[in-house]
Amino acid sequence: MPGGDLYNHICKKKFTEDEAKFYAMEILIGLEQLHSTNYIHRDLKVKT
Amino acid sequence: MNITRYLNSYFSFQPENILLDIDGHANFADFGFLKKVESKTMLNFSYRGTPAYMSPELISRVGYNYLSDYYSFGCIVYEMISGNPPFVTSTKAELFEKVLKEEPTFPQAWSPELKDFLTRLLEKCPDNRLGANNGFLDLVRHPWLATVNVADIRNKNIKPPIIIDPHSHYFSAKVPDSDVAQDLSVCREIRLSDMNLLDNTEIFPTKTPEYVDKIKELPILKIETGEKLSMDGGTPMRVESNKKMSFLQVPSQMDSTLGSRNRVSTKSRGASPESSMSFSSASDRASPFNSTGGNSSRSSAGEMEYETGMNEIRNFDKAPSKKMDCYKIVSNVKLYEINFRSPFYKPSE
Numbered sequence: 001m002p003g004g005d006l007y008n009h010i011c012k013k014k015f016t017e018d019e020a021k022f023y024a025m026e027i028l029i030g031l032e033q034l035h036s037t038n039y040i041h042r043d044l045k046v047k048t
Numbered sequence: 049m050n051i052t053r054y055l056n057s058y059f060s061f062q063p064e065n066i067l068l069d070i071d072g073h074a075n076f077a078d079f080g081f082l083k084k085v086e087s088k089t090m091l092n093f094s095y096r097g098t099p100a101y102m103s104p105e106l107i108s109r110v111g112y113n114y115l116s117d118y119y120s121f122g123c124i125v126y127e128m129i130s131g132n133p134p135f136v137t138s139t140k141a142e143l144f145e146k147v148l149k150e151e152p153t154f155p156q157a158w159s160p161e162l163k164d165f166l167t168r169l170l171e172k173c174p175d176n177r178l179g180a181n182n183g184f185l186d187l188v189r190h191p192w193l194a195t196v197n198v199a200d201i202r203n204k205n206i207k208p209p210i211i212i213d214p215h216s217h218y219f220s221a222k223v224p225d226s227d228v229a230q231d232l233s234v235c236r237e238i239r240l241s242d243m244n245l246l247d248n249t250e251i252f253p254t255k256t257p258e259y260v261d262k263i264k265e266l267p268i269l270k271i272e273t274g275e276k277l278s279m280d281g282g283t284p285m286r287v288e289s290n291k292k293m294s295f296l297q298v299p300s301q302m303d304s305t306l307g308s309r310n311r312v313s314t315k316s317r318g319a320s321p322e323s324s325m326s327f328s329s330a331s332d333r334a335s336p337f338n339s340t341g342g343n344s345s346r347s348s349a350g351e352m353e354y355e356t357g358m359n360e361i362r363n364f365d366k367a368p369s370k371k372m373d374c375y376k377i378v379s380n381v382k383l384y385e386i387n388f389r390s391p392f393y394k395p396s397e
Contacts, residue, residue, distance in 0.1 A: 003068025003212040010128055017162055017192075019209040020128040024121075025193060025201040026074040027066060031121060032184040035114045040083045040092065041076075044120035045101040046066055046127055 007047040066124075072208030088114050088183070099140050100133040104172040107144050115174040118187070122169025129162070130155065134170060148172070165192035 006023065009015075015023070027044075034041055067075050083092060091111030103119035105112040126134045134152040137143040152170050154163045168178035168190070179186045188198050200206050 003070055003072055003210070006066040006068060006074060006128075009068065009210055010131060014131045015128040015209075017129060017159060020125055021193065021196055022201070022206065022209050023074050023128060024125045025188070025196050025198065027121065027124065028184065028187055028193075029198065029202055030074070030076055031117055034082070035088060035117070035183065038085050038088065040085055040112075040114050041117050041120075042083055042096050042106075043065065043098055043101075044117055044124060045098040046124055047100075 005046075010046060068208075068210060068212065070212055071204075072210040072212050073204060085113070099143055100135070102144075102147070103174070104148050105174050107147055112174065114183070115177050115179055118169055118177055118179045119171075119174075122166050125169070126152070126166055129158070134166075159192070161190075161192040165190050 031041060031044070065076060069075055083094070083096075085092060091113055093109060093111055095106070095109060097106055097120070101120040101123045103112060103116040106116050123133045126132075135143055135146040135150065137146060152166065154166065165178070169187075171177040174180065178190060187193060188196075197206075
């Protein structure tokens, strides 16, 4: 993934609320895709 | 979020499981713990997860459902803005104690909407958690998220706030095949040394376009476990304790030893032949690559080598152990050093 992982971007610079809102929504939409097909992710995280 | 792209290609190499693509959009990358459930509300009891993001009901083993994901999601939102998950402790026991008993605290500067959003996501009782009534809709209708248009995000109409610099450490724009690019993203740099001139080491960080050219020179290698390295389809290589490995030659018959998947991915990648091999003059002299392969099909062979190397690297069964950050691959005349999981950023950057 050429953009790197989210954790590194958080380390580089903490997100503003608006930036976090954007990624929160993207993650949430992905999560909803899983949930709507009866999957639970169970390991959402940004770092180990 | 593109889910389907990764569902069938479970990739456990990077423990961080939310990755950004070249445009800055978030993608899940790791579905190792994905669980198919009969119904959304059915309770599950298997004990899985990453401590800092585990919900109280998962920790206390009373059964959990999709609402457990919302707790983890709350931790991620918290971490994006504060830099740390809601509860930080030195031991797992202390962490679980806090998760079960303490309420999260929020910096004063945060908006009331955000504090409320997180308070309700980090709610210890899943039945009272945001999302317990109408799931996804509960969350997107919360005042903190309600200002964002779901369809705009879904259709990627909004430009991501993070702009990926194509010349950053994450550089891999010349490699459009997303899977291959994913592998490239774990390499920090390649060092090439002429072993006859040890002080003449060339370092190619991933932020340079030359890196992409150099990585194509990577020999086929297969790392069977975190500790053991071996050559696939070629001369067995010596594996030394310091993770340096030597090999005598690189298999020259790329086309015959490889399956069709490599051809396909080579086609789709469409790299320019002239960029696939650009040896420095120092290492050109006695390179084993030159002596075994035959120069007539240099460009295509180079691409095959590259594709294969990446495919084999991708075929880790298990992620290397965390202490292994770096592989130095030594040939007769060259030293390849692949840094996995090194910090991409220095704190000062």
